[in-house]
Amino acid sequence: MPQRRIRLSPVWRLLLLAGLFPASQLSAFSEETTTPAFVSSPRRLLTAPELSDAPDEWIDRSLQWVNYILQHYPPGLPEHPVRRAALIRLDDILHIESAPRKELVQAFYRKRMEGAVADIEQTKVNAGLRIWKLYDLGFLVRSPAVSITFDIVVGGKDLVTDRSG
Numbered sequence: 001m002p003q004r005r006i007r008l009s010p011v012w013r014l015l016l017l018a019g020l021f022p023a024s025q026l027s028a029f030s031e032e033t034t035t036p037a038f039v040s041s042p043r044r045l046l047t048a049p050e051l052s053d054a055p056d057e058w059i060d061r062s063l064q065w066v067n068y069i070l071q072h073y074p075p076g077l078p079e080h081p082v083r084r085a086a087l088i089r090l091d092d093i094l095h096i097e098s099a100p101r102k103e104l105v106q107a108f109y110r111k112r113m114e115g116a117v118a119d120i121e122q123t124k125v126n127a128g129l130r131i132w133k134l135y136d137l138g139f140l141v142r143s144p145a146v147s148i149t150f151d152i153v154v155g156g157k158d159l160v161t162d163r164s165g
Contacts, residue, residue, distance in 0.1 A: 052098065062089050069083060070083065093105065113134070139152075
């Protein structure tokens with residue numbers, strides 16, 4: 001019997017290499033599989049479906065909870081499970097199609113980024129490295145001599161605060 005070649009996306013390759021997905025299940029989730037109607041794209045198949053909109057009250061209360069958890073459970077190794085839950089909730093909110101246009105989401109983003117900027121400006125690194133993870137793949141790494149950023153974007157003009165005056 002001829003073998004069927006299965007094309008895998010980079011995400012599936014990583015899951016397989018990390019041992020998080022059994023090789024025997026590959027054919028069920030190959031790129032050749034039809035994407036079900038409840039997901040917006042094949043890459044979102046193993047995550048909760050996205051919404052086009054959500055009630056502002058739910059978003060606001062969720063963002064308040066996320067902010068509380070992130071303030072009271074700082075990054076650490078191992079990561080505290082409640083912090084992981086808050087980051088997942090934040091991701092759920094940011095994947096709502098209408099979220100980028102909502103003032104309460106923009107205000108949350110601005111406040112968190114302004115807090116990070118204030119912390120970065122006030123922190124002097126005397127030895128080694130200090131790393132700030134701003135969101136997803138955005139990092140600032142500082143040594144005593146230099147600061148380097150990775151995947152940092154300015155954002156929309158309404159998301160940038162003029163700090164000069």
